[in-house]
Amino acid sequence: MTSNTPSLGRRRFVQGLALGGAVLGLGFSPRQLLARQGQTGAAELSGTDFHLTLDTASVNLTGRHRPATLVNGSLPAPTLRWREGDTVTLAVTNRLPETSSIHWHGLLLPFQMDGVPGLSFDGIPPGETFTYRFPVKQNGTYWYHSHSGFQEQTGLYGAIIIDPAETQPHPVDRDYVMVLSDWSDESPDQLYATLKKLSHYYNFNERTVFDTLRDFREKGVARTLKDRHMWNTMRMSQSDLADVTGYTYTYLLNGHSPNGNWTGLFKPGERVRLRFINASAMTFFDIRIPGLDMTVVAMDGQPVKPVRFHECRLGVAETLDVIVTPEEKQAFTVFAQSIDRSGFARGTLTPDPALRAEVPAMDPPPLLGHTEMGMGAMAGMGHGAANHGGIGHADMGHGDMNGGDMNGMAHGSTDHGAAPGGHVPLANVPGNPDLAPRANATEHLDSEYGPGVDMRATAPAALLDDPGIGLRERPWKVLTYADLETAGGAPDSSHPDREIVLHLTGNMDRYMWSFNGIKFADAVPLELRHGERARITLVNDTMMTHPIHLHGLWSDLELGDGRLLRKHTITVKPGEKLSYLVRADTPGRWAYHCHLLYHMQAGMFREVRVVEAAAPDHGDPHHGHQHGGHH
Amino acid sequence: MKTKALTPALAVAGLALWSGAHGMDMREPAFSRVIIDELEARDVDEGTLAVWEASAWYGGDIDKLYLSTEGERLMDQGGETESFETRLAWSHAFAPFWDWQLGARRDWQPDDPNRDWASIGVQGVAPYRFETDVNLFIGEDGLTQLRLETEYELLFTQKLILAPALEMNLAGKADDELNTGDGLMNLEAGLRLRYEIRREFAPYIGVNWERQFGDTASRTRVAGGEVEETTLVAGVRLWF
Numbered sequence: 001m002t003s004n005t006p007s008l009g010r011r012r013f014v015q016g017l018a019l020g021g022a023v024l025g026l027g028f029s030p031r032q033l034l035a036r037q038g039q040t041g042a043a044e045l046s047g048t049d050f051h052l053t054l055d056t057a058s059v060n061l062t063g064r065h066r067p068a069t070l071v072n073g074s075l076p077a078p079t080l081r082w083r084e085g086d087t088v089t090l091a092v093t094n095r096l097p098e099t100s101s102i103h104w105h106g107l108l109l110p111f112q113m114d115g116v117p118g119l120s121f122d123g124i125p126p127g128e129t130f131t132y133r134f135p136v137k138q139n140g141t142y143w144y145h146s147h148s149g150f151q152e153q154t155g156l157y158g159a160i161i162i163d164p165a166e167t168q169p170h171p172v173d174r175d176y177v178m179v180l181s182d183w184s185d186e187s188p189d190q191l192y193a194t195l196k197k198l199s200h201y202y203n204f205n206e207r208t209v210f211d212t213l214r215d216f217r218e219k220g221v222a223r224t225l226k227d228r229h230m231w232n233t234m235r236m237s238q239s240d241l242a243d244v245t246g247y248t249y250t251y252l253l254n255g256h257s258p259n260g261n262w263t264g265l266f267k268p269g270e271r272v273r274l275r276f277i278n279a280s281a282m283t284f285f286d287i288r289i290p291g292l293d294m295t296v297v298a299m300d301g302q303p304v305k306p307v308r309f310h311e312c313r314l315g316v317a318e319t320l321d322v323i324v325t326p327e328e329k330q331a332f333t334v335f336a337q338s339i340d341r342s343g344f345a346r347g348t349l350t351p352d353p354a355l356r357a358e359v360p361a362m363d364p365p366p367l368l369g370h371t372e373m374g375m376g377a378m379a380g381m382g383h384g385a386a387n388h389g390g391i392g393h394a395d396m397g398h399g400d401m402n403g404g405d406m407n408g409m410a411h412g413s414t415d416h417g418a419a420p421g422g423h424v425p426l427a428n429v430p431g432n433p434d435l436a437p438r439a440n441a442t443e444h445l446d447s448e449y450g451p452g453v454d455m456r457a458t459a460p461a462a463l464l465d466d467p468g469i470g471l472r473e474r475p476w477k478v479l480t481y482a483d484l485e486t487a488g489g490a491p492d493s494s495h496p497d498r499e500i501v502l503h504l505t506g507n508m509d510r511y512m513w514s515f516n517g518i519k520f521a522d523a524v525p526l527e528l529r530h531g532e533r534a535r536i537t538l539v540n541d542t543m544m545t546h547p548i549h550l551h552g553l554w555s556d557l558e559l560g561d562g563r564l565l566r567k568h569t570i571t572v573k574p575g576e577k578l579s580y581l582v583r584a585d586t587p588g589r590w591a592y593h594c595h596l597l598y599h600m601q602a603g604m605f606r607e608v609r610v611v612e613a614a615a616p617d618h619g620d621p622h623h624g625h626q627h628g629g630h631h
Numbered sequence: 632m633k634t635k636a637l638t639p640a641l642a643v644a645g646l647a648l649w650s651g652a653h654g655m656d657m658r659e660p661a662f663s664r665v666i667i668d669e670l671e672a673r674d675v676d677e678g679t680l681a682v683w684e685a686s687a688w689y690g691g692d693i694d695k696l697y698l699s700t701e702g703e704r705l706m707d708q709g710g711e712t713e714s715f716e717t718r719l720a721w722s723h724a725f726a727p728f729w730d731w732q733l734g735a736r737r738d739w740q741p742d743d744p745n746r747d748w749a750s751i752g753v754q755g756v757a758p759y760r761f762e763t764d765v766n767l768f769i770g771e772d773g774l775t776q777l778r779l780e781t782e783y784e785l786l787f788t789q790k791l792i793l794a795p796a797l798e799m800n801l802a803g804k805a806d807d808e809l810n811t812g813d814g815l816m817n818l819e820a821g822l823r824l825r826y827e828i829r830r831e832f833a834p835y836i837g838v839n840w841e842r843q844f845g846d847t848a849s850r851t852r853v854a855g856g857e858v859e860e861t862t863l864v865a866g867v868r869l870w871f
Binding site: 193196197198201204205206207208209210232233234235450451452453454507509510511512 | 724
């Protein structure tokens with residue numbers, strides 16, 4: 001185990017068993033023996049009627065038998081294959097000792113079918129069956145997972161493939177689901193408690209005395225001290241890229257550990273579709289296939305204009321459909337390293353099961369910089385060479401004062417600006433502290449000055465074309481949101497009726513996470529009027545990357561010039577400000593949250609209500625006004 | 632006298648529990664942590680001194696109940712407790728890196744009279760990551776004490792950590808019964824090198840230096856005692 005090989009440290013994350021993944025649970029405690037025995041690899045179930053059983057099982061991914069929560073006994077859960085236009089019926093029986101649920105991630109459906117206990121329904125009590133039934137109104141790659149407690153972390157996730165009613169726009173010879181996930185032998189309750197007690201527990205990449213001495217040598221003492229000064233005064237760790245790391249996680253591809261080496265076959269010259277799904281609880285993956293270029297054809301299930309690329313960072317809960325065409329009779333490694341380089345998931349594409357490809361070494365872990373601190377993006381790629389003039393502008397997070405802030409500084413490049421159509425009023429709803437008056441989107445509300453918020457971005461930047469930390473210096477093409485655009489043009493109007501601003505906030509030391517400094521328990525629902533087109537602007541005031549997911553309604557990311565990228569989950573980088581448009585076309589109560597499981601649990605969560613009655617909104621003269629059709 | 636002093640302690644405990652019950656919601660359960668920061672043997676002239684410093688908390692993100700204890704016990708010559716104090720405090724986060732702490736402390740004296748104090752303090756992380764504790768203690772008969780503690784961590788590797796620590800005690804008034812003076816009473820500096828076998832378990836070795844000052848030192852000298860002591864220490868730090 002890692003803890004016994006300290007000198008090897010973070011590079012020695014548990015790579016798991018060589019023989020497949022989840023192994024039978026024989027020889028376990030009597031209670032576990034009674035449980036179903038888990039198996040690796042998802043079966044594919046297709047049709048319109050399904051029966052899913054949620055149960056505990058013992059799985060062995062690392063050499064130890066550990067309890068898991070599985071669907072029909074498999075990890076990942078069975079792949080569900082539907083057809084657009086059908087109505088599907090899914091009877092879900094809960095054999096877990098606690099309430100459970102299944103949420104169909106990215107699907108448009110009546111909110112009662114969305115599977116969020118407390119919002120959609122009461123959850124599925126132990127021993128009972130809940131029957132989901134809804135028409136399938138879309139096609140593409142999606143996924144499903146539990147929305148109860150931490151069951152998702154212990155295996156309750158699976159893929160959904162929806163075939164189009166018409167012909168497939170990108171015909172392929174082979175089609176593989178690539179479910180990426182993170183597995184821990186620790187119980188998630190213990191994991192969460194550990195983060196609350198000592199938030200950097202899993203970070204074994206802190207800077208040491210020797211790093212400082214090396215910096216003294218390479219950069220000079222004065223420069224090093226100056227660089228460190230800001231981090232030290234802010235009490236932030238420059239290596240805090242992931243809350244939970246390879247110290248406890250084993251990263252899985254289709255339920256296989258790296259040593260388990262999931263393998264997909266192809267014949268040279270075939271077009272192969274890979275449907276990547278990031279089903280992990282906490283892990284951003286940087287995916288590449290050395291020797292093969294990928295062409296993206298869909299993201300979050302929605303078709304995009306094809307773009308050729310070599311590497312992509314996939315946020316938690318996002319999906320990415322790519323096509324590869326391996327011409328040679330050789331094997332290729334699918335390599336997905338975690339954002340903090342503490343581990344990787346891996347598989348093989350090969351024309352011959354006997355062939356394997358080399359597994360690349362992980363990159364050195366990157367360090368957070370000024371961009372991540374929200375002090376404005378550095379021009380170009382050269383972090384080291386960039387000027388440090390912004391140092392004095394950092395809000396040092398004293399919390400009891402805001403004198404250091406540079407609120408409202410109108411940075412030309414960072415101010416999103418309304419669409420050319422004109423001014424979009426900021427939502428201002430009395431009684432909702434999230435929608436208190438703001439002078440502009442980057443201004444911090446009073447609620448951001450408290451114990452729950454340890455920093456605020458002073459100059460959040462437009463970073464859609466930024467590959468993100470650790471990927472900026474790549475000699476190959478890294479896919480960014482700026483490269484993508486929904487195929488067929490903007491899927492809806494690019495003129496919002498009003499704008500809702502939310503800041504992503506947290507306190508790493510206390511392990512508190514929130515929107516606008518307000519955690520879910522203290523918040524009131526955000527109300528959207530049925531039919532309205534709202535812009536949501538997010539400002540990431542933390543130094544972590546957050547995948548933000550709105551249930552039930554599309555999030556149309558604004559790329560500029562009226563171009564949109566239709567998504568269900570939007571990754572917001574540290575120091576980033578971005579906007580997306582939401583058509584409130586389905587009434588009901590929807591969950592809206594950070595898809596990092598422990599951030600969601602900590603309170604980075606809101607209820608979004610789509611209501612019929614016009615809510616009193618003094619800041620919006622256009623209420624009820626709609627723009628239809630394409631721009 | 633003692634009953635009177637314990638009343639505020641109970642009141643604080645009650646307040647903390649009440650606050651916990653009402654400040655928490657279904658989604659945010661309470662957590663707890665027990666930290667034995669120092670559990671060590673010191674090599675002193677009289678033999679081996681066992682020293683402990685530990686605390687436990689229970690609560691949510693904002694409000695926590697703290698119970699802490701520290702003390703020294705001579706292990707040789709039949710064993711004698713040199714000092715022993717316990718403190719109960721309600722802790723309330725008021726800034727990103729700082730908590731108020733309001734509580735009560737009791738010093739248990741084997742021979743001399745016990746002392747009870749109400750405490751008000753601030754605990755948190757100062758810039759440059761100095762873990763800092765400042766407490767004002769208000770005792771009976773106009774006795775007051777001010778205690779400043781700070782600790783830093785220097786990483787040689789991810790697991791080999793050098794932790795310098797400093798503690799300073801000041802008194803507002805002499806305590807004739809315990810033979811301590813006013814003003815700066817003592818300074819204590821420690822340097823501990825620990826190896827985290829796991830994050831939760833780290834044996835360490837180190838050195839501890841302690842010196843009395845001012846009126847307190849004079850009184851000790853008059854009584855024939857030493858006012859300065861440097862000791863080697865070995866111990867274990869653990870938490871769960």
